[in-house]
Amino acid sequence: MDVDLSVEKLSKHFKEFTAVDNVSFDVERGNFFSILGPSGCGKTTLLRMIAGFEEPSEGTIRIRGRDMASVAPNRRPVNLIFQHLALFPMMNVAENIGFGLARRNESKAEINKKVGDILERVNLPGFESKKIHQLSGGQMQRVAIARSLVLDPTVLLLDEPLGALDLKLREQMKIELKRLQEQVGTTFVYITHDQSEALVMSDYVAVMNEGKFEQIDTPQKLYARPTSPFVARFVGNNNRLLGKVMKSSGGLTELATPNGDKIRAATQLNVTPGSRAELFIRPESIIIEPGELPDLNRLQVVVGSVLFDGANSQLLARSGDADEELLISLPQNRQFDHIRAGDHIEIGWDVSAGNCFVMS
Amino acid sequence: MTPLSRARSRLPLLIFLTPILLWLLLLIVLPHFDLLRMSFRVENNSGDMVWSANNYLEFFREPIYWLTFTRTAVYAVIVTVLTLCIAFPVAFYITKVAPPRFKGFFSLLLLMPFWVSELVRIYGWMILLRESGVINHFLVAWGILQQPVELLYNDIAMIMGLVYTSMLFMVVPLLSVLDSLDDSLIEAAYDLGSNSATIVRSIIIPHAMPGIASGSIVVFMLSLGNYLTPNLMGGKNSLWFTEQIYNQFIASFNWNQGSAFGFLLLVISSLIIFIGLKLTNQQLSRVIR
Amino acid sequence: MIRSLPVSASYSVGFKIYIGLFFFFLFAPLLVTCVLAFNDSMFPALPWKGFSLDWFVADGPERIGIFHDQINLASIWVSVKTAFFVTILSTVVGTCGAFLFEQEEFRFKQFLYFLMLAPLVIPGVILGISILLFSNTLGLFFENRFNLDIGLLRPGFWLVVFGQFSFITTLVTLIVSARLKKFDYTLEEAALNLGANRFQVIVFITLRFLKPAIVGAMAVAFLMSFENFNTTLFLVGSDATLPINLYLQVRDGSTPVINAISFLLIIGTSTLALVNLFVQKNKSD
Numbered sequence: 001m002d003v004d005l006s007v008e009k010l011s012k013h014f015k016e017f018t019a020v021d022n023v024s025f026d027v028e029r030g031n032f033f034s035i036l037g038p039s040g041c042g043k044t045t046l047l048r049m050i051a052g053f054e055e056p057s058e059g060t061i062r063i064r065g066r067d068m069a070s071v072a073p074n075r076r077p078v079n080l081i082f083q084h085l086a087l088f089p090m091m092n093v094a095e096n097i098g099f100g101l102a103r104r105n106e107s108k109a110e111i112n113k114k115v116g117d118i119l120e121r122v123n124l125p126g127f128e129s130k131k132i133h134q135l136s137g138g139q140m141q142r143v144a145i146a147r148s149l150v151l152d153p154t155v156l157l158l159d160e161p162l163g164a165l166d167l168k169l170r171e172q173m174k175i176e177l178k179r180l181q182e183q184v185g186t187t188f189v190y191i192t193h194d195q196s197e198a199l200v201m202s203d204y205v206a207v208m209n210e211g212k213f214e215q216i217d218t219p220q221k222l223y224a225r226p227t228s229p230f231v232a233r234f235v236g237n238n239n240r241l242l243g244k245v246m247k248s249s250g251g252l253t254e255l256a257t258p259n260g261d262k263i264r265a266a267t268q269l270n271v272t273p274g275s276r277a278e279l280f281i282r283p284e285s286i287i288i289e290p291g292e293l294p295d296l297n298r299l300q301v302v303v304g305s306v307l308f309d310g311a312n313s314q315l316l317a318r319s320g321d322a323d324e325e326l327l328i329s330l331p332q333n334r335q336f337d338h339i340r341a342g343d344h345i346e347i348g349w350d351v352s353a354g355n356c357f358v359m360s
Numbered sequence: 361m362t363p364l365s366r367a368r369s370r371l372p373l374l375i376f377l378t379p380i381l382l383w384l385l386l387l388i389v390l391p392h393f394d395l396l397r398m399s400f401r402v403e404n405n406s407g408d409m410v411w412s413a414n415n416y417l418e419f420f421r422e423p424i425y426w427l428t429f430t431r432t433a434v435y436a437v438i439v440t441v442l443t444l445c446i447a448f449p450v451a452f453y454i455t456k457v458a459p460p461r462f463k464g465f466f467s468l469l470l471l472m473p474f475w476v477s478e479l480v481r482i483y484g485w486m487i488l489l490r491e492s493g494v495i496n497h498f499l500v501a502w503g504i505l506q507q508p509v510e511l512l513y514n515d516i517a518m519i520m521g522l523v524y525t526s527m528l529f530m531v532v533p534l535l536s537v538l539d540s541l542d543d544s545l546i547e548a549a550y551d552l553g554s555n556s557a558t559i560v561r562s563i564i565i566p567h568a569m570p571g572i573a574s575g576s577i578v579v580f581m582l583s584l585g586n587y588l589t590p591n592l593m594g595g596k597n598s599l600w601f602t603e604q605i606y607n608q609f610i611a612s613f614n615w616n617q618g619s620a621f622g623f624l625l626l627v628i629s630s631l632i633i634f635i636g637l638k639l640t641n642q643q644l645s646r647v648i649r
Numbered sequence: 650m651i652r653s654l655p656v657s658a659s660y661s662v663g664f665k666i667y668i669g670l671f672f673f674f675l676f677a678p679l680l681v682t683c684v685l686a687f688n689d690s691m692f693p694a695l696p697w698k699g700f701s702l703d704w705f706v707a708d709g710p711e712r713i714g715i716f717h718d719q720i721n722l723a724s725i726w727v728s729v730k731t732a733f734f735v736t737i738l739s740t741v742v743g744t745c746g747a748f749l750f751e752q753e754e755f756r757f758k759q760f761l762y763f764l765m766l767a768p769l770v771i772p773g774v775i776l777g778i779s780i781l782l783f784s785n786t787l788g789l790f791f792e793n794r795f796n797l798d799i800g801l802l803r804p805g806f807w808l809v810v811f812g813q814f815s816f817i818t819t820l821v822t823l824i825v826s827a828r829l830k831k832f833d834y835t836l837e838e839a840a841l842n843l844g845a846n847r848f849q850v851i852v853f854i855t856l857r858f859l860k861p862a863i864v865g866a867m868a869v870a871f872l873m874s875f876e877n878f879n880t881t882l883f884l885v886g887s888d889a890t891l892p893i894n895l896y897l898q899v900r901d902g903s904t905p906v907i908n909a910i911s912f913l914l915i916i917g918t919s920t921l922a923l924v925n926l927f928v929q930k931n932k933s934d
Contacts, residue, residue, distance in 0.1 A: 053838055074841045086839035090857050099853070100843035151843065376749035379742045384764050387815035388771075391779035394786050446671070453668050456651040468926070473675050475922040477876040479892050480911040483899055484678025487685060487693050487908075494681050497695040527675070546651050577770065585772020588878050592899060602774045602879075609778060609883060622778050626771065633770055 002029040002064075004187040005050070005155050010059030011211075012045050019045040021211035022059070027155070027189060027204075032181050034198040035191045037208035038234070043191040044083075046208075047157050050189070051080045063154055074103075079148035081158040085140055087132045093119070093143055094128035100151045118150040122180065137165050141173060149184060158190040162197060174200050195235050199223065207231045229357045232280040239286075239326045241279045245271050245358070253356055255279060259320040263297045265356040276359045283314060284329040285353040288336055289346055296348035301326065303343045315339065317347070392626070399619035415620035425604065425621070432601035433628055435515075436583040439522045443530045443579050444572065446523065451534035452564070456543070467535060474528035482592050485521055486512060489593075513595030521593040522583045529582060530575035537571025538564075573640045577633050584629050601625055679915060686908035693905045704909040715909045724894035725910075728875050731806065731890055735813045735874035740867050742814075743821025744859070750822070751829040768816035773879030780812050781883045805886030812884040813874045820873065821866040828862035829855075861928070868925040872918060 005027040012020040019042040027033040035043045048054040050061055052073030061068045063077055079100075088096050097118060098111040106114075119127055122142040127135075135143065141161060148156055162170045162177075178201045181188050192198055198205045199219040206216040207230070215227045226232035233240070243255030243263060248270045255263045255277055265279050290296055301317035304325055313330040328347060330336055339345065402412040419425045454466045473481060488494050489511040496508035511517060541564065549559045565572075590600035605625065608618030685693045689701035691712075707714040715721060750762055768776065781804065788802035801807050832855065840850045856863075878892040885893050891910075898907055 051838075051842055053841075072841075073838070074844050074846055078842075080839070080842045082835050082839055084833070084835065086833065086835040088836060088839070088854060090860075099840065099845070103844040103849060147843065372748070373753045373755060376745045376753060377755070379745050380749055380761070380765070383742055383815070383818055384761070387780060387811060388764065388767060391776075391783035392771075394783040395775070395779040398782050449664070449667060450671050453664055457664060459652070469672065470675070471922070472919060473679055475872060475918040476679065476911075476915050477878075477892055477895075477918075479876070479878060479895050479899070480682065480914055481678055483895070483903070483907060483911060484682040486899065487903075488678055488681055492692065492694045494685075494695050524674070524678075543651055543653060547653060550654055581770050581772060585774050585879060587774055587882065588896065592896075602772070605774060605778065606882070609781075615782065618778060619782065622775050626775050629770065629772060 003027065004029045004031075004064060005033075005189065006062040006065075007046075007050070008060045008062070010046070010049065010061065011057050012042070012049060012054060013057045018211050020049070020056075023208075023211075023213050024059075025206060025213065025216055027187055029187055030185045031203045032178070032188045032190065032201055034202040034205045035189070035208055036195055036198040036205050036235070037191075037193060039193055041208045042211040043193075043208050044159060047080070047159055047189070047191050050155070051078055051157055052076050077154040079151055079153040079156055081144050081148055081156065081161045083159045083161065083163060085144040085161065087140060087144055087147070089132050091132070092128065093124070093130045093132070093135070096132065096143060097147045097150055099147065104151075114150055118146045121149075121184070122146045138169050138173060141165070142176075145177075145180070149186065153186065155187045155189055158188060160192050160194075162192075162194070170197075177201060199235075207234060209234070226280070226355055229278060229280070232355055232357070237283050237327060238280045239283065240324065241281065243277055243279065245273050245275050245277050247273050252351070253277070255356070257319075257322070259322055261299055261319060263354075264351045265297075265354040266352045267356050271358050277356055278359055279354045279356045281349055281354045283327040285349045286326070286328045287348050288315070288328060288330070288339070290348035293348065295351050297351060297354075298346060298348040299326075301345060301347055303339055303341050303345060305341050306330070306339060317345070395619050395623055395626075398616055399623045401616050403616075415617050416624075418617065419620060419624065428599045428604055429601050429624065429628070431599055432584060433632070435519065435522075436580050437632070439519055439526065439583045440576050440580040442519070443523050443526050444576060447527060447530040447534055447575070448568075448572075451531055451538050455535060455538040456541075456546075470531055470535075471528065478525055478588055481525065482521060482589055485517075485524065486592060489517055512593060513597065515594065515597075518590050518594035518598055521589040522586060525586065525589050526579040526582050529578040533571040533574040533578075534568065537568045541567045569640055573636065577636060580632060580636070581629055584625065682908050682911045683915060686905060686912040688905060690905065693903055693908050704905040713906065715906055715913065718906055721891075721894060721906065721910060724889050724891045727806070727888045728891040731809055731813065732871045732874040734810045735817055736867050736870045738810070738814050739818040739821045739870045740863060743818045743866060743870075744825050744863060746818065746822035747825035747829050747859075751826055751832075765819060765822060768819045771816070773816070773877070774883070776815055777812055777880040777883035780808065780815065780880075784808055784811075803886065804884050806888055808884040808886070809881050809890065812880045813877050816880070817870045817873050821870055824866040824869065825859060825862050828859055832858055864928060865925060868921060872921065875918075 003026045007026075008024050010020055010023045011018065021042070023046060025033075035046065037043045045054060049056050050068075052068065052071065056069075068076060088099065091099070094112075094115050097115045101111045101114060115128060116125075119125055122145060124139060124142055124146070127139070127143075132140065132143075144161065145156075162173050165173060174197055181201070190198070190201065199222075202219055204216060205219055205222050207214045207222065209230050215222060215231045217225075217227075222231065222235055226235060232238050241255075241257055241263065243257045246254045246256050246262070248254070248267065251266055251268065251270075253265050253267045253271055255265065257263060263279060271277065287293070287296070290298070299319045301319045304316040304318055307314045307316065307330075311332060313332055315328040315330050316325045317328055318325050326347075330339075399415055400411055400413060401409045402414045404410050419429070450470070454463060454470070458466060486493070490496075491508050491510045491512075493511065495511060496505070499505040500508055545563055545567075546559055549563050554562070585602060587600070587602040587606060590598040591603060594600065601621065602625070605618050605621045608614045608621060612618075682693075685695075686704055687700050687702070688695075688697055689699040689703065703712045703714055705714045706716055708717040746765060750758070750765070784802040788799060791797040791799050791802070836854050836858070837850050840854045841847075845853060876892060877890075878896065881890055881893060889897070895907060895910065898904075
């Protein structure tokens, strides 16, 4: 596979603060690559270095093999969709989209044709002479994307472009953006703090925390097999159980919780007995009243409250006098309608469903 | 640093800085140093120029000078206070009371007279107020007066003229500052049981303070340094300090004495502006827009 | 109190009367001046003796209308020329000032900014005399040292231009700065990202964004220059500007020709200001 963007050992230090810390990754041609992280994790700085607005302290950025170190931002084959879009308010839609083409000294006719084509592509045919302030939030979004895509960049960078939209429009734009990327086949590098955006749209997601990449993986693996406690907690909802390692062999580790419950979990490596460990288990992995199913961890819990939210309904329950309450998905198939706050119920989950990390 | 970012931070700075430095140095800083220097030069008995504080001593020796000076400063303060008192309700009416659709129209109407030269406006007052003026004509025609009286060339006419001339510079900052006051603050205060007086005192005035300070400073400064209005509306008795400066420069051709007067005017205006800023707890850079 | 709160009828009516009186106070002198420009009389005073355009078009011997009044016409031309040069100079330098104080970082910036504001709080008369003194000092220096007689430094056209420029530039800087403050710098980055170079960014993005403010500042500069009296008074040479010329006539007794000039000025400046206002409104949309 061809690699469009290659970042190697990239760091950025500000006075006493390291925004990006030794980050390396490759993005293959035509991929939708997301960088997911909480605000302040350094993802915007990383993106601005790729666009050329920040100077890296160390490391190299290559686009299709070409080192970008001495290339000015206006000469890089990347385009950036800004967080607040940065559409030029004093120009109309066509002038905005044609701006980059005009800088390449393309002819008027050529520009008009390309602008018309790209507007068609983003479902805004005939919008050429509209003023920017006449557009809705979603339309502005599409104009911003068209303005960059018309230049046919090697890599399109997107800096949380959906952040300013309301929830409904955001859901719609997610799907639209994904479809558009598949159609044009341009490599997208997308940064966001919204895990749902990253999971829905991406081929690969990098989870970033405090300047470092914690994990780069497909959305499915990221969700099912996080490789660090941070990823486990940041991506999706997760329950966290603390315990002490009793024994570990053959990829199976047994923990004892402070409550005295015994829990087994699959681990990749064997761990030293006696060390402390944390186990993450997703709410939807927990089965309520599991009955006779084999190979389960089982706990007796007291229901604290029932949180009805349609398909996302959940139970809050506590095992003994544990500190943290467990979040348990409550399927709305009427099977569990009898459950009330204060009930004693049994829950269980498959041994292989949890993810266990040793704490240092 | 790439060549781009280096070029970005140095060259534009020089391009922008050079004309500004030339302007401020040649037309503001050096001329005022020259003013200060000239004010300490005096011609001695043998006709040579020597250093001396005599020009300033002369100011204190001659009552006409320092009386005019004090009178000018006091009147400028009176003009400022009057302008504020007249302009504040107008700005409040336009921003908060009048129907919103008239706001633009009122503001336009308010600015209109001030696009016209000060001289034209003062001339208008002159043909209204003088003995053969329009007001006298009507007063006599309606039988209120037997004989026309001179309404021009007195202190009241002069103060009114100064208030009129300065009005714009008070109204505009007040309009913008009151416009930025959220109506819901007033509604909340009302809802919490305040009466109008309390609302004005505790909500509106504190919010409007930057505008009040900015308008007052400009009006005071313009009144103090005004030559035209006192000269044309106050007549021979106007006794405005700028006229003393003009007389020294143009009539007596005593530039050194005139410089001393000019410098004193500069000092008093800076001083009063400084005190005004301190009293209202404002900063000059914030007050000017 | 305000629109949304209940008020007594007397408060509402009283306020309206006050506002009415205020606007009457504002417009009375201008209206009277305009009306009397058309009075068929030798004096700018009532009684009304009938409508006449004499003070605009008459060509002697008793009445000379403004269109044949060589002295006043000449002074109008001087004022236009002065205002033209002041506008060009102060707009260029003031725009530089706006860029300097909004975009650049350097030592003593605070101090320089303070100095830039100073002309606003220096009385115009003082500006006039200090520039007069300094140009005189410079002139003497060049004459004694190099035996050069520099006409530029004597009271006259260019000294008036420099005197007015010295404080109008501050206004331009403030007007343009106010708009530049609202400028979103990501627009510059976006333009760079789309392939524009630094020069193109300034021309296509920043200056285009500033255009309404620059046009507005030019109109203000032109009007301020055209009307300036205080500073000009001390720097004027043999070519009197219109305000100086009018002042001399008003002081020494007046004829309705001054009303005619005032009428034209009122119409002219109002038109300029209104056009400017509409341009601003359309641009900022």
